[in-house]
Amino acid sequence: MGDSGLATLVTAAVVLALAIPKATRGLACRWAAAFVLVVSLVLATKLRLFGWRDGIAAIGFRGPSGHAAMAAFVWPMAGWLVTARASRRVRCVAMAVGALFALGVAVVLVAYGFHSLVETVAGGLLGGIGAGACIFAARSAQPPSARVTWLAALAVAVVFGLQHGSPLEPLRQLERKAHKLAAPYR
Numbered sequence: 001m002g003d004s005g006l007a008t009l010v011t012a013a014v015v016l017a018l019a020i021p022k023a024t025r026g027l028a029c030r031w032a033a034a035f036v037l038v039v040s041l042v043l044a045t046k047l048r049l050f051g052w053r054d055g056i057a058a059i060g061f062r063g064p065s066g067h068a069a070m071a072a073f074v075w076p077m078a079g080w081l082v083t084a085r086a087s088r089r090v091r092c093v094a095m096a097v098g099a100l101f102a103l104g105v106a107v108v109l110v111a112y113g114f115h116s117l118v119e120t121v122a123g124g125l126l127g128g129i130g131a132g133a134c135i136f137a138a139r140s141a142q143p144p145s146a147r148v149t150w151l152a153a154l155a156v157a158v159v160f161g162l163q164h165g166s167p168l169e170p171l172r173q174l175e176r177k178a179h180k181l182a183a184p185y186r
Contacts, residue, residue: 007070009159011035014074014081017152023142031077031134038073038130042066042123065115065123071102072127080135082153084143095135102127 011031018028046063075098083094106120115123144152 006159007074010074010078010156013155013159014078014152017081017148017155018144020148020151021144024144024148027134027138027141030137034130034134035073038069038127039066041126042069061116061118061122063119063122064126065106065109065119067109068102068106068115068120068123069127069130071105072099072124073130074127075099075101076128076131077134078152078156080138081144082149082156084138084149085146098131099128 015028015032015035018024018031042064043066046066048063076095077098079094079096079098080091083091086094102124106124109115109120110117143149
């Protein structure tokens with residue numbers, strides 16, 4: 001649920017759903033910009049730490065976890081979107097469920113040794129701050145219509161069903177190029 005391919009497609013579905021009505025186009029732009037910023041910060045940090053070889057070994061930090069960042073960014077906001085016309089309590093529960101999904105991703109990453117606790121916390125905080133900023137900005141925005149909310153929920157469900165476990169080829173190509181560039185420095 002923190003896979004960059006899945007998160008990218010879910011984000012695209014959310015941006016599309018928010019961009020359809022005029023009232024939420026500004027929110028769609030903020031959501032897309034925040035996503036690009038979070039992804040760019042994770043990527044820039046990882047590229048910078050390639051130069052340090054293994055990052056900061058004393059604390060087990062090689063850069064914020066992109067999976068934790070994507071999960072913490074995407075799922076709370078998706079929860080907000082699909083419940084945008086519901087009561088405040090329901091929206092809070094949906095965002096909390098999204099945050100619990102993100103926490104589950106972080107726990108799995110640490111439990112299976114993919115990332116250190118420091119890396120997942122850094123990624124989770126980065127993604128969570130991005131999502132929080134978008135949700136905070138959305139609190140005064142007119143929520144999307146019920147049709148758009150259902151469209152977004154359907155798009156997220158379809159994307160999740162079709163993409164889950166399948167890498168996006170452009171992202172894999174970027175990963176291969178980064179490893180090729182870093183190989184001489186290892």
